[in-house]
Amino acid sequence: MAIKMHKMLGLLIALLFLGACDKETKKTHDTKLELIKAVKLEVKEPSGLCFTANKNAFYTVSDNSAKVNKLSLTGALIKTLSYEGEDLEGVTVDPNNGNVLVVEERRRELVKLDSNGKEIDRLHIAIEENSLNKGLEGVTYNAKNNHIYLLNEQNPGLLVELDVFGKIIKQTKLDFAIDYSGIFYEQSENVIWIISDKSKSITKCDLNGKKILSFKIKESKAEGIVVDANNRKIYIVLDGLDKLQVYSY
Numbered sequence: 655m656a657i658k659m660h661k662m663l664g665l666l667i668a669l670l671f672l673g674a675c676d677k678e679t680k681k682t683h684d685t686k687l688e689l690i691k692a693v694k695l696e697v698k699e700p701s702g703l704c705f706t707a708n709k710n711a712f713y714t715v716s717d718n719s720a721k722v723n724k725l726s727l728t729g730a731l732i733k734t735l736s737y738e739g740e741d742l743e744g745v746t747v748d749p750n751n752g753n754v755l756v757v758e759e760r761r762r763e764l765v766k767l768d769s770n771g772k773e774i775d776r777l778h779i780a781i782e783e784n785s786l787n788k789g790l791e792g793v794t795y796n797a798k799n800n801h802i803y804l805l806n807e808q809n810p811g812l813l814v815e816l817d818v819f820g821k822i823i824k825q826t827k828l829d830f831a832i833d834y835s836g837i838f839y840e841q842s843e844n845v846i847w848i849i850s851d852k853s854k855s856i857t858k859c860d861l862n863g864k865k866i867l868s869f870k871i872k873e874s875k876a877e878g879i880v881v882d883a884n885n886r887k888i889y890i891v892l893d894g895l896d897k898l899q900v901y902s903y
Contacts, residue, residue: 693729703878735771792837
C-alpha cells in the first residue's frame, strides 16, 4: 500500500509540473491578436511610431522624405515638422518637455528636436557596426528614470540603454527575432515592446530585453509600434504598405 501511495503521489506531482509548464508556454507564446482597423497613410514609407507628449496624436518618420510627421490617432496627417534628416528610422518623445528624438540609422546618431522640428542637439552612438544599413532602427523614452532605449537592427541585434546624460550604460544582445525594427516603452507595466520586420512578430520584454510573451502578425515591413495598455490596443506602421494598423490584445 505504501508503494502504491508513493507512486500516486509521484504521478500527482508530475501532473502539477506539466500543468505549470503548459501555463508558462501559453504565457510566453500567446498569439491572440485581433486586427480591428487598417488605415492608409499619406506618409510614404512610415518607420517608427510614438505618442506625442499628451498622447492625443502620433509621430512617425518617413524613409521616403526623411521627415517627421504628426498624425491623428486615426492616421490623418496633421503636420510635417521642418527637420529633414538622413535615413530616419525611429522616433520618440521626451514627455517632460515635448522634445522629439529621432535616430538616423547610417550615421548612428540620436537627434533632439523641438516640437516644430528645429534641431537642438545630436549624439553619436558608439556601438558595434557591421553594416551601414543594419544600424539604429528604433528609439523609446522611459519617463520613470529618463533613460532612452535604442534598437540596433541586426548584426548584432542590440538593446542599448542610455542614461539621463546620453551615456551608454548597458548593451544587451537580443536573440528572439531575425531583426528588430521598432520599440516602445509602456509605463504602466514598466516593459518594452519590440517589433520585428523579418520575423513578423511583436514581443513584450522586460527592461533587460528578456522575452515575456510574443505575438505573430501576417505582414512584413512593420517598423513602428505603440501600445495602449489601458485600452489593450497595439498600433503599428507598415513601411512597405504605407499603413497604420490597430490590433486588440
